[in-house]
Amino acid sequence: MDVALENAASPYGAAMQTILLIDPFHSGRYLMQKLQRLGFDVQVVRTKDVKSTYFCDDFLYDDDVLITTGDLQRDCDYIRNATQKRHLVHGLAGTEASLEYSDRLLSELFPAQWNDPQTTSLRFRKSAMQNALAKHNLPAIDTVTLKHGMSNQHKKIAVSEFYRRCGGDIIVKPDASICSAGFRIPASENEILSYMETASHAMPLFDDMELLLQRRVRGRQYFANTVSYNGNHHLCSVGEARKEFEGGSVKEIYKELVDLEAFDTFDIAAYIFAVLDALDVKFGLSHIEFCFDGNDCYLIELNPRIAGLHGALNRMSAGRYTEDQIDVYRHYLTGELPVGSRHGIHRSGNQQTYRTVYLYNLNPQRYQLAITLFGELESAYFCEKLKLSEASDTTSLMDVSMFAILSHNDPTVIERDMRELLKLSHVH
Template identity: 30%
Template sequence: MTTSAPVLAVVDPYGPGALIAPALREHGWSCIAVTTSDRPPGPMAHTWQPEDFDHHVGYTGDIAELGRRLAGLGAVGVVAGIETGSELTDALCARHFPEYANSPALSASRRDKALTQRVLARAGLASLRQVHTPVFSDVEQWLQDNALADAPWVIVKPARSAGTDAVRRVQPGDRLRTAFEAMAGRRNALGDVEHAVLVQECVQGTEYSVDTFSVDGVHEICGVTRYTKRSSGSVVGIYDSVEFVAPDDPACRELLPYARAVLDALGVRFGPMHAEIMLRPEGPVLIELNPRLAGGQMAFLSGLATGRSQLDRLVDFVRGRYRDASGYRLLQHVTSVFVTAHQSGVIRNPDSLSGLADLPTAVRSTVAVPPGGRVRMTSDVFSVLGRVVLADRDPERVELDRRRIKRIERDLRIDRVGAPTVGAPQNRNHR
């Protein structure tokens, strides 16, 4: 039965995709949740809000039947909520919603990190040297062929996961074999089994994200952020902070042309994309592309920093009110600071975290300590204790508060009492 309100379908509406339906409801739209599995991925389970949707359709593998059901419910478009929904979204849009479609031939390449790099290499763009294989002897041969056998580090990661899940920095040799064997056959954070393991060269530089929104192949830059990350042993990519940079920052002169070329090479025609790019002395290289809205509260952060987010642009497009791609400007300095646990155990001084929301430039804090103070060591974006958002027109005031937070984090007293089974509970603001 068709509803009288205009209708949008969201495939796997979890994580940042959970924000789409509430935003459209505010403008009188109805939304359909399309799910590709019986339950959301574990780290995203807290973001599943079925009450935000007027209909819920489970995908059973028959795309023609799914298309008929969506047409019967009056859907005028389909978007992906998180990565797991991107390929089904591409297939549906190619058949039924061309205004929302990206190149179907390159759908897997926008989802799979190994395929992404192969497409960039074929297009003559900077890319990472890599091998994606279920057989470790292939890795040994790749190391020899690329003169990496004596490299200090290589990166081992799942090709189809998210949120720095299981990304490891290891030395070639026995440790690499151990990391490879631990990942082969593993079910990643998004629920996919990693039958093959992705090993890539480890590149050095400053990491940025470039968030875009595309219409008819024209890519608007919605915001650029600079990442500060740290490594702990084999664990790489532990977020420390994310800082918005102005479009006239010198780094953008290299980042933005490269980011647009990456989107063109990967067949991006429509929608939000989140590109993570390492700026090396010799130039930028893509680390990975995420075919979805940027996560980690980025819609909220972008609103603070620039006045308009990817989500705002998506809502405007769906409602027929999308403005010309004018880019962004920095209205104030915004930094999101991650609070992490340096080891697993019990926090003995949890009260030290209670005043984070009261810092002079703090706008929001989602830092949460579980009952009893029991935490696991932070190893990825899913296991942080939370984040504190800082915003001010004066960058020095923001930096002062960032340092205060990091000092409090360093002074956390965590006693080893065995590893807990789960990390800190996620706040709904993480959607």
């Protein structure tokens, strides 16, 4: 039971403060409902249409959603007029796919209370992220961009040189993407060239993106969820992401919260805060993915918005630490966190393990079996249906039919229950 979400009391009473949510495509319903339960009024703004059914939620098409035109001054005036009788205090970007315009809107509507639109590319283009990390003397992944203006011959030369330099141990992915779409681990140089010629590289929610070649970093993969306000950062949760790499693609198996002690003497909080500073994150929620090789951390990507998967990661955080990203954001808005200080995960008396398991490509029959099974599991905590489908050969996050959060003080119980659930996936 998600006690933090269901029983949160409103601290504001009738004097509601209004928060703008611009394109809340990731965990949007969770974000909106949690803000409302904490006493905020919410106004949704949509700057682009949602072409992918995975990110499309009914509330994005409600009559009271404000639709922008792309004219900055006109859109700001429209938003101000639509909310003039309400107490508009702040806003959040809901997806990296429209961050260029979201940053402009929010910095215009809330001067000095949002991130600099001049540095937007640092927060959604993977190549720009790596360049910024290198400039700030942080570990960076060797990266080559196959730019649109390059001739095919120049691209082939760049591929060949980089492939040899890395001993063939590389990955290929778009400069910006969602849910691991477009990610490949090529088995040969020819496979890269073939991928360049045949793939459209059009990512969900994104326009045509340039391709990147990156040295493959070996190690354990982790995530971190943070909140930033006026340059101060709060680390809400850290977890490990277990993945399988098969046939050149990546498949996420589960995500599990971990304590900072999992990194031994490495100061993971200091690293995450340094990444946020290097990418000029001063305000908003962030989901960060990185790899730890035992000595250093390497940023995979930063997503400048709430953690995705329909609120699953924040549900785990609320269960383990009593607070999620939205609770911490509320604390910043109300001044309950001391200004000028930096914060890490507070120790919790709750020693239970929290793990989110992914079930892929469930048809309606298998979904019903999964729901029945979940209700019988000893570690059952929360589950949610995302979408149903027939069997598929792909296992990107957009193929997840259902997530199941397991929680127990005995990790062996969680392992046992997870194995039972994964038997129901068409591909596992």
